[in-house]
Amino acid sequence: MLVSDIKSRPVYERLGVDASGRRHLVVSDAPRPLAEVIDGADSAAAPLGYWVVAATSAVDAQPQAEPATGNAVPLERRAFRAVPHLLDRLSHRLAQETVGFRLYAVGEEGFVWNVAKLAREAGLEAAECRTAHAGSLRRRVFCVHCKTITEDVTTSLAACDGCGAHLVVRDHFSRHLAAFMGVQADAEAPGELPPVEELFP
Amino acid sequence: MTALTVPLRVAATVPLSPTLRAFTLIPADGGLAPPSGPGAHLRLHLRSGGKLLRNAYSLTSNPEDRSHLSIIVRRVAASRGGSAFLHEEVAEGDVIEAGLPANLFPLVRTARKHLMVSGGIGLTPFLAYIAAFEAAGTPWELHHFCRPDERAVFEALLARLPASRVHIHCDMALGALEDALLRQPLGTHFYTCGPAALMEAGLALAQALGWPKVRLHSESFGGAAEGGAPFVAVLRRSGIEVAVGAETSLLAAMEAAGVDAPCLCRGGACGQCLIEVAEGEPEHRDHFLDEAERASNRLIMTCVSRSRTPRLVLEL
Structure with missing residues (x-):
């Protein structure tokens, strides 16, 4: 994904x-x-x-x-x-x-x-x-819903530090924000979350 | 499409020196002058001695002030007739047809500061630049190089500007320019306009001092369009042949032959005049085509480019 x-x-x-x-x-x-x-x-x-x-x-x-x-x-x-x-x-x-x-x-x-x-x-x-x-691949993730940046994300899904939404960490990168975009994973079917993978060690 | 034209009335013409003359132009039909931007030029259609010349002059007026357009014209010794005509035959009240202002030398809006280097009449686009900088409060610095006998003329043109920003030099020693290039804050952009030798020296010095190309900008007075070996353009669809002389451009020769060829900027930048080449090998002088398009020899920009072969067959 x-x-x-x-x-x-x-x-x-x-x-x-x-x-x-x-x-x-x-x-x-x-x-x-x-x-x-x-x-x-x-x-x-x-x-x-x-x-x-x-x-x-x-x-x-x-x-x-x-x-x-x-x-x-x-x-x-x-x-x-x-x-x-x-x-x-x-x-x-x-x-x-x-x-x-x-x-x-x-x-x-x-x-x-x-x-x-x-x-x-x-x-x-x-x-x-x-x-x-160089170093870890962990990502800064920008929550597109509440605009909070969550640091040090290593997994495909992460809880937003601001609103708690389960965010899918996308490859979409903003140079302006120096962060990857995070989008609510269960927006259409609340509670239905894909498995969490360790993707950014 | 032939570029739109607008009739302009000469509201004032003032000699600045034996070879420099300023013109103030207003729309002949009233109303606002056509919009322009800092660095834009105006192409005047001059009918002199049975010839039609289309000469481009940098606008010196503040683009925000739409009441008039201003230019300064240098009378050139080896004139094709345009500058001599403007100096000697055009009087206040005359109406001149002009193309809409076009800009091949725009300023960089994101720059923190603007460093300008001009030589002689190459100052003209920077007069419009400076009007924009002064209005916006953007820092700027001008280094103007000119002959000693013209120093007073340029001092007068720049007299109302902050003296701390204006530096006039009457020798070609570039030491002062080197000092300036070494102390510019990050975010400064460099612009140069004037004789080719001055522009090349300024650009080379800037690069040697660590200025990346993206910060360097130059205006060439459209010299690229001028001259070359004569050739014959065959317009296949129209069924006519046009002789392109050594001193004229392909586009101008086609227009003189009554062909309504597409064009817009007339400076090799916009791509509007692009025509397919059926036979022959173009000599590319534009800034529009990429390397693959150039190498294919299937396209030509008629406003500046010429032919390497004696015959060039165009799909026109």
Whole structure:
């Protein structure tokens, strides 16, 4: 029922540093080796930042400059306590940035599309903000009935956090909301629900 | 379908310099001027010395103000006759037939800021842009390049605008432009209009400084339509042959021969003038056909494209 050819379902490719950029920032929702998430970082010709969510209070988000290796430019690393912490600092950074900047987001879909939304609101074009998926496939689900977003959905049916409706998680994805659409499963025959499957581990 | 025309009366004509002249045009039948948008041009039908010329001029007036349309015309030394005619023979009160305004150089409404680079008379579309930006409160910045002897003319045209946004340069050194390109906030779009060398240099500099193509926009004065090897267009259905000279476009040659050929934008953009090709190989100069359509050699946009073969047979 869920495998579909809905065209709004994002398709991801592996990230690569866009050589035409003048400054690069890679953001990740988990600590991952930089070389694992993007190609060309060690040969980038322009300054590159790598921001990660460390998910611990033991980090201070201060820039840690790494010495350049070979002909590469300096790399600046920052670690954040949580996703909102990183997004907050990203908003400030985008407000000060100039044309020539390139942003790359890697992580779960809810995270990368929240980053893409911030980027769009800051004036970045799609060509300047690239996304890639890593980690869990769990989905953010938007209830089309009550407009509540339910996080971390791994199953084909999920109870809406807002109205409690049993939602079918569709492949229909909204870049505007950074979420998949959820539609009441038993709207026509109340109480009749299809079996629940673990689809988005 | 031949594009609709509207008669316009010359309400005022004012010399700005020995080679620049401003015209204010109002509908000859009264009423509101036809609608236009920032970056639109007006194609005047000029009857001079037995020839009919259709010359396009960027509108400089505020599109929101429908009381009149304004243009500025440069008298070109190697004129085909249009600009000399406008400078020397058109007087206040004369009525000129004109096509409806068309826009091949629209601004990007979602941009946060607009950075404009113009050269000489290439300033004209930006006068309409700036009127729209000032009305909407959108940030903008203009870098205008001109000869030293014309500096005062352009300063006067821009005198009522905020001085902090207007930068006039009288040399081709692009250092000031590089500084500007390096400090634009995210969401800025870049537009350029003027001599090809200036536009190419500005676009190349922007790309070298990390500006993606989607932010870059240029106006070419429709130069693509002009000139090439002469050829003969055979209109198979009408049973006539039209000689297309080196200095005229296929569309203009067909119109001169009395053929009511379809057209709208006359700039290779809209696709309205598309005609099937039966024989011969078109030389595509439009922005409409995709690569497969071009390679098929089965279609041609008559307003800008020409022929690689001496004969081109059209289904018209």
